[in-house]
Amino acid sequence: MNYEDIFNDSYSRVLKREIDGKNFFDVFYDKFIGSSPFVKEKFANTKLEKQKEKVKKSFYHLIQFFVTKNVSPYMENIAKVHSKSKMDIEPYLYDFFTQSLIDAIKEFDTEFCDDVELSWRMVLSSGITYMKFQYDK
Numbered sequence: 528m529n530y531e532d533i534f535n536d537s538y539s540r541v542l543k544r545e546i547d548g549k550n551f552f553d554v555f556y557d558k559f560i561g562s563s564p565f566v567k568e569k570f571a572n573t574k575l576e577k578q579k580e581k582v583k584k585s586f587y588h589l590i591q592f593f594v595t596k597n598v599s600p601y602m603e604n605i606a607k608v609h610s611k612s613k614m615d616i617e618p619y620l621y622d623f624f625t626q627s628l629i630d631a632i633k634e635f636d637t638e639f640c641d642d643v644e645l646s647w648r649m650v651l652s653s654g655i656t657y658m659k660f661q662y663d664k
């Protein structure tokens with residue numbers, strides 16, 4: 528199996544589950560916001576329910592980017608929104624994003640293993656590299 532397939536299988540497993548009434552994105556956001564006061568501060572005025580839906584949608588585009596290596600207008604837009612001149616999401620904050628996501632997957636994916644973790648890191652890394660690169664452009 529290639530890493531794209533491993534990722535897809537893991538993603539469908541985590542989306543199906545709820546733990547103590549919380550879905551995957553609830554737990555990811557709890558972890559992400561608790562991961563650093565700097566992350567918490569950025570989300571101070573955010574309505575989290577809407578945000579969770581938007582980020583869920585954005586995963587589809589991250590996967591597309593990983594697979595096709597083509598920058599879609601959607602990716603261009605979220606990179607712009609996160610850049611220094613807009614929300615000022617400094618590149619180091621992406622490490623909290625990735626780690627919180629991996630921690631949430633560990634809880635939600637019953638088949639979690641190194642290959643699963645690596646598949647997520649691979650899929651996310653193209654998009655994250657792109658977003659960080661656009662930070663001060």
Ligand code: HEM
Binds near residue numbers: 574589609
């Ligand atoms: C690959 C990583 C990330 C993806 C795919 C992502 C995706 C998104 C998307 C789709 C939105 C909604 C944009 C819109 O409404 O137009 C958003 C908003 C936002 N993101 Fe990210 N994001 C990422 C990383 C981060 C990181 C590391 C931070 C750091 C704290 C962050 C903070 C925010 C904030 C503060 C908002 C605005 C929320 C609001 O509307 O109040 N994001 N993100």
